Amino acid sequence: MTSKAKSQQSPELLTAEQVAEYLQAHPEFFVEQPELLEELRIPHECGPAISLVERQLLQLRERTAIQSRRLEEMITTARENDLIFEKTRRLVLGVLQADTLEAMARVLDRHLCFELRADRCELLILDDEDSWVAPGVRRVERQEAMTIIGSLVDSRWAICGELSDEEKDYLFVHDCQRIGSVALVPLIVDDVTLGVLAMGSYDRQLFHSSLGTLFLDYVGEVLTLSLPRLLDHE
Numbered sequence: 474m475t476s477k478a479k480s481q482q483s484p485e486l487l488t489a490e491q492v493a494e495y496l497q498a499h500p501e502f503f504v505e506q507p508e509l510l511e512e513l514r515i516p517h518e519c520g521p522a523i524s525l526v527e528r529q530l531l532q533l534r535e536r537t538a539i540q541s542r543r544l545e546e547m548i549t550t551a552r553e554n555d556l557i558f559e560k561t562r563r564l565v566l567g568v569l570q571a572d573t574l575e576a577m578a579r580v581l582d583r584h585l586c587f588e589l590r591a592d593r594c595e596l597l598i599l600d601d602e603d604s605w606v607a608p609g610v611r612r613v614e615r616q617e618a619m620t621i622i623g624s625l626v627d628s629r630w631a632i633c634g635e636l637s638d639e640e641k642d643y644l645f646v647h648d649c650q651r652i653g654s655v656a657l658v659p660l661i662v663d664d665v666t667l668g669v670l671a672m673g674s675y676d677r678q679l680f681h682s683s684l685g686t687l688f689l690d691y692v693g694e695v696l697t698l699s700l701p702r703l704l705d706h707e
Contacts, residue, residue, distance in 0.1 A: 557688060560588045565695050574598070574703045577696075578609030581670065585692075590679065591672040593645050593652065598668040598704070611646075618643075619666070626659035626666050631689035633657075634682035644671040653677035656684075658693040660700055667700050 496502055567580035574596075582594045599615040606612070621643045625632060633656045641649040644657075652673035660668045670693065674680055 560584070561688065561691065564588070564692065568695055568699050571699065571703070573706060574607035574610045577699065577703060578607070582609065585670075585672055589656075589672060590674070591656070592675050593648065593671075593673040595644055595671045595673075596668065597644070597671065598700075599666055600704075615666075618669075622657075622669065625657050626661070626669060629659055629661055631656065631658045631686040631693060633680040633684045633686060633689075635677065641673070644669075645673050649673075651675050654680035656680040656686075656689055658689050658696075660693060660697050662697050662701060667697065667704070670696065 564580070564584040567584060568577060571577040571580055578596050581596060585591055586594050595611060596609065597611045597613050597618065599618050600612050601614055601616075603612070622640055625636070625640065634654065636644070636652075636655050636657075638650075641652050641655065644655070645652055652675065654674050654677050656672040658670040659666060660670060672680065
């Protein structure tokens, strides 16, 4: 057999004797490779009871496994935070660049429905004046709005969960019966409710009541900074 043919063959497995000879010749091996110690199983002649060395080794393995899981969780959380930051950045830039309420409504619909997987996105402005119309934005009477959804904006913070049929009908008008869960963001400036941002999903679990609202609250703050300027423009 040629040397070339030999090199193409799979290497032969080491025998236990060869491994033992190597370790005897290199007693520092496990000092240089300490992580291998965690995988070794070294039984001790101590009857049915587990030896102290084995117990310590088991505890070491358990701690290592816990730390590995925690590290994986931290990495996953960091990646999720990076995604949220990027989504927020694009949304904020879009809102700041909007020069009309219609443009803002398009930005919200594009980013929130796509990024948060909402099926409906509605921007309601509480204004008793009927002199302006902005496509994509609903102008509603303040007294009527506060009568129906006033309790939802009292907290001044975003809320998530299931709403009553009357509340869903008022917020979404069309297709409201299919809405299973809602995320509602009050838009308040100087204790005056200028409007609300409502997102609805056909999935009852998408905007569940225990969902964190930090991102939504931040979106609400950005919108309230831009709304007065855009309302003056209208």
